[in-house]
Amino acid sequence: MATRFWFYAGAALLLLLASAALFAPLLTPYDPLQQNLEQDLITHSRQHLLGTDKLGRDLLSRIIFGARISLLVGASTVGISLLIGVAVGSLSGYAGGIADLLFMRLIDILMAFPGILLAIAFSAILGPGLDHVILALALIGWTGYARLIRGEILSLRERDFVSAARALGCRPRRIIVLHLLPNLLPPLFIQATFGLAAAIVAEGSLSFLGLGVAPPTPSWGSMLNEGRQFLLVAPHLTAYPGIALMLTVLALNLIGDALQDRLESRTR
Amino acid sequence: MKRYLLYRLALLVPTLFGVLTLVFLFIHVTPGDPVDIMLGETASAADRQELRQILGLNKPLAEQYRSFLIKLSRADLGRSLYERRSVAAMVSERYPATLELALCAMGAALFISFPLAIWSAVRHGSWTDRATLMFSLLGLSMPNFWLGPLVMIIFAIQLGWLPVSGRDGPDHLVLPALTLGLGMTALLIRMLRANLLRVMSEDYVQTARAKGLSERSVWLKHTLRNALLSLMTVVSLQFGSLLAGSLITETIFSWPGIGRLTMQAIAMRDYPLVQGCVLAISLSYVFVNFFTDLIYRWVDPRITYGN
Numbered sequence: 001m002a003t004r005f006w007f008y009a010g011a012a013l014l015l016l017l018a019s020a021a022l023f024a025p026l027l028t029p030y031d032p033l034q035q036n037l038e039q040d041l042i043t044h045s046r047q048h049l050l051g052t053d054k055l056g057r058d059l060l061s062r063i064i065f066g067a068r069i070s071l072l073v074g075a076s077t078v079g080i081s082l083l084i085g086v087a088v089g090s091l092s093g094y095a096g097g098i099a100d101l102l103f104m105r106l107i108d109i110l111m112a113f114p115g116i117l118l119a120i121a122f123s124a125i126l127g128p129g130l131d132h133v134i135l136a137l138a139l140i141g142w143t144g145y146a147r148l149i150r151g152e153i154l155s156l157r158e159r160d161f162v163s164a165a166r167a168l169g170c171r172p173r174r175i176i177v178l179h180l181l182p183n184l185l186p187p188l189f190i191q192a193t194f195g196l197a198a199a200i201v202a203e204g205s206l207s208f209l210g211l212g213v214a215p216p217t218p219s220w221g222s223m224l225n226e227g228r229q230f231l232l233v234a235p236h237l238t239a240y241p242g243i244a245l246m247l248t249v250l251a252l253n254l255i256g257d258a259l260q261d262r263l264e265s266r267t268r
Numbered sequence: 269m270k271r272y273l274l275y276r277l278a279l280l281v282p283t284l285f286g287v288l289t290l291v292f293l294f295i296h297v298t299p300g301d302p303v304d305i306m307l308g309e310t311a312s313a314a315d316r317q318e319l320r321q322i323l324g325l326n327k328p329l330a331e332q333y334r335s336f337l338i339k340l341s342r343a344d345l346g347r348s349l350y351e352r353r354s355v356a357a358m359v360s361e362r363y364p365a366t367l368e369l370a371l372c373a374m375g376a377a378l379f380i381s382f383p384l385a386i387w388s389a390v391r392h393g394s395w396t397d398r399a400t401l402m403f404s405l406l407g408l409s410m411p412n413f414w415l416g417p418l419v420m421i422i423f424a425i426q427l428g429w430l431p432v433s434g435r436d437g438p439d440h441l442v443l444p445a446l447t448l449g450l451g452m453t454a455l456l457i458r459m460l461r462a463n464l465l466r467v468m469s470e471d472y473v474q475t476a477r478a479k480g481l482s483e484r485s486v487w488l489k490h491t492l493r494n495a496l497l498s499l500m501t502v503v504s505l506q507f508g509s510l511l512a513g514s515l516i517t518e519t520i521f522s523w524p525g526i527g528r529l530t531m532q533a534i535a536m537r538d539y540p541l542v543q544g545c546v547l548a549i550s551l552s553y554v555f556v557n558f559f560t561d562l563i564y565r566w567v568d569p570r571i572t573y574g575n
Contacts (some may be wrong), residue, residue, distance in 0.1 A: 108285030111551045112557075114512030121294060121546050124534045142424075201411045206518055208413040209531060221413065228417050228520070235421045242414035250409035257405070 002263045010254025017248055021067035028061035032218045041234045049081050051236045053226060059237065060106050062218035063222045069219045070200045070248060073134055078139035078192050085145025090176045091155030092146065100150070106141045115140050119202055123211040133212045148191055152184045190259045196238040197252035199234075204245055272565055280558050287554060292336045294539070296329065306349065306537045310391050319349070323540070346545040350536050355544035359526060363548065365435055366518070366525030370510040372448035374503070381453045385436045385460035386492070392465060400457060407454025412513060416447040416520035433522040444521040448513050452506045454508055459502055463495035470494075504560035508553040 020027060029047075036056035044051045050059040092103040110118070122136035122211025156162060157180070165175050206212035215222055220241040227237030287560045303316050303325065323346075324335060339346070345355035388400040423443060424432040431440050467473060468491055476486045514527035522528065526545055533541035 085382055105286065107291065108283050112283050112287050112554045113290070113546075114509055114553050116515065117512045117546060117549055117553075120515060120530070120534070123541070124542060125294065136522070197409075204411055205413055209519065210518065211534070224414055224417065231417060231421055232425060235425075238417045238421065240410075244417065245411060245414060246406075246409050249411070250405065253405055253409050 001024060003258045006254045007092070007258030008257065011249065011253045013247060013251035014255065017067050017244075017251065017259075018071060020064050021071050024064045024068055028058070028064050030058035030061045032057060032061040032065040033216050034058070041230065041237075043234065043236055050240050051234070053223070053234075053237055054230065059223075059240055063220070063241055066218045066220045066223060066241060067218065067244065067248070068128070069213055070203060070245070072135070073130065073197045073203040073213075074199040076134045077137040077141055077203075078195050079087060080134065081141035081195065082145055082188070082192060084138070084142035086149055086181070088142065089146035089149025090153060090180070092148035094157060094172060094176055094180070103146065107146055110140060110143050113140075115198075116205060119206060120209065120211060123206050128211055128214040130213050130217070133203055133206055136206070137202050141195060141199065144195065145191060148187060149184060152187065153180055156180055156183060186259075186263050190256055190263060193252055193256035193259065197249045200245070200248055202253075269566065269569075273562065274574070276558060276561055278466075280554070283554060284551075287550050288337065288547075289333075290342065291543055291550070292333055294543050294546065296332075306539060322347070322349075345547065346540040348533075348541045349525060351538075351540045351541075355541050356503055358529065358541065359544050359548045362526045362529045365523060366511060366514050366527060369441065369444055369448060369514055369517070369523055369525055372445035373510050374452065374507055375449075376445050377449040377452040377506075378503070380449075381456035381460065385457045386464065388457070388461045389464035389468070397463060400461070404454040404457040407450050407457075410450060412447050412451065413516050413520065415450055416443075416517060419443050419447060420520070433520075435524055440521075444517050444523050448510055448517040451513070452510065455502065455506065456499070460495060460499055463498055464491060467491050467495045486552055495529075500567065501564050504556055504563070508556040511549055511552050511556075 002062035034057060036052070036233055038056065039048070039052050040054050040056040042048055042052045042056075048058050050063065052058055053062070083174070088103050088107075092100040113121075118140045119136050122139055123132060126132035126136060153176075162175060162179055165179050170179070203219070204224070207219040208225045210222075210225065212221055213219040223241040224238060224245075227234070227241065230237055303311075303319050304321075307315055307319060314435045324332050343356050345359065347353065348355055348358060351358065384400050384403070384511070391397050420432060420443060423430045430442050434440055473486060473490050476490050481489075514525055515522070515530055516527070517523065518525045519531050520526035526548060530542060530545035530549070533539075533545060
């Protein structure tokens with residue numbers, strides 16, 4: 001009962017954030033890039049509910065548009081990571097042999113680096129930019145999915161339904177796509193939910209360090225970085241983007257947790 | 269144990285080799301000319317040539333790699349382009365500060381998480397249990413690049429209880445250590461609580477109770493000891509993550525460790541220094557994982573990994 005409640009709470013919160021991101025141009029009172037130097041660093045007013053930043057840009061509008069960046073980077077990263085992870089994991093798990101050995105060594109090497117360090121290193125090489133952030137995060141993100149898929153396929157490939165499909169003459173690709181992958185959807189979906197949260201935090205970290213989305217594009221991480229310079233006079237610049245980021249990650253963690261509980265209680 | 273050690277060493281060698289290769293390729297996979305990136309496109313041809321020679325970029329790739337490995341075996345990581353000092357010396361100067369911060373963060377995480385997790389498991393299903401779980405979920409959802417400025421505003425700026433930044437005494441450690449350790453605290457609470465609940469329902473715990481052992485004995489000798497065992501791996505692996513997490517925390521609190529040095533090197537495009545910092549952090553991470561595996565196997569000989 002409690003699990004279901006937290007799942008719905010997370011889903012409602014995520015839906016709200018996703019809708020805000022989708023309809024950002026309709027919801028925001030101002031252009032997020034529009035500067036008004038006469039109204040800089042306002043804490044809050046009737047015109048600017050969450051105040052303004054150092055260039056007089058409306059903070060609420062920037063936070064709503066920032067949701068677009070966070071969700072876009074998160075979803076793209078998870079999408080690309082899933083594509084690579086599923087392909088590598090399936091090939092490695094089903095074919096075995098030298099392909100498995102090589103892929104697993106590569107994954108071991110990539111996982112030997114702390115994720116954020118590798119993301120920072122890749123971003124430093126590629127330079128700032130939305131597509132570069134997605135690429136850097138996807139380059140480190142696929143390994144977890146590949147390991148999960150490989151492990152699951154190793155345990156499933158000797159099961160009767162796979163042997164039956166093989167005996168009927170199904171080709172390996174058909175067995176993987178039609179017989180094995182559908183069985184992997186629940187754990188994959190859970191990992192993708194946590195992966196989305198991790199990608200959003202990683203994008204925020206990179207933008208906070210000046211290696212992510214380039215200004216003036218509104219990103220929660222870069223907004224937090226800008227706010228750091230005005231902690232004494234304008235703490236709202238730090239508080240509000242951080243709350244938006246935390247709520248997004250919290251919503252995804254709630255959904256992921258609830259799904260994991262459900263899966264565990266089913267398999268128990 | 270000896271066979272296991274050899275097996276783990278055999279796995280460690282290709283991983284180390286791969287890490288070194290990836291760090292070496294760091295400069296070479298840069299899109300465009302790395303010299304252009306470091307010096308800017310307006311640099312003179314002579315300056316470019318000099319930098320190319322310093323970095324050894326004028327030699328064939330295989331020779332550069334060989335020279336990189338030979339130098340590395342002598343702990344020579346090259347020279348910083350801006351400070352004109354040995355990268356190895358700069359990294360080793362900063363490393364203790366990062367280690368100090370990571371150890372304190374881990375200490376804080378253990379100190380906070382253990383009582384909370386035990387309390388939560390003992391009062392399973394109560395409002396205190398739910399509150400602890402919610403706290404841990406919030407902790408996991410709160411990125412340290414937000415938590416850092418937040419605790420800075422509250423405890424350093426508004427209340428004035430603790431210093432804002434720097435490394436000058438134990439009080440300077442409190443805010444960075446709490447910021448860095450919160451994620452680990454949250455994770456440990458969840459894992460230890462789950463482990464305790466699992467162990468509490470095991471037959472041997474019921475048997476211990478049926479034998480008439482005191483609740484204290486059941487907890488200390490049977491439940492807690494077994495629940496802590498599987499937690500050991502998480503603690504060690506998290507320690508490696510703390511070293512990496514220091515990149516952000518050290519930047520926020522101007523903590524003079526290797527994380528801040530990395531970010532300064534990236535900002536100045538000092539690639540030999542970036543390479544040295546990345547290598548130091550990743551090798552620490554690899555060795556922490558390696559020793560964790562060995563210790564875990566030593567503590568619990570039932571554990572096997574493959575063949």
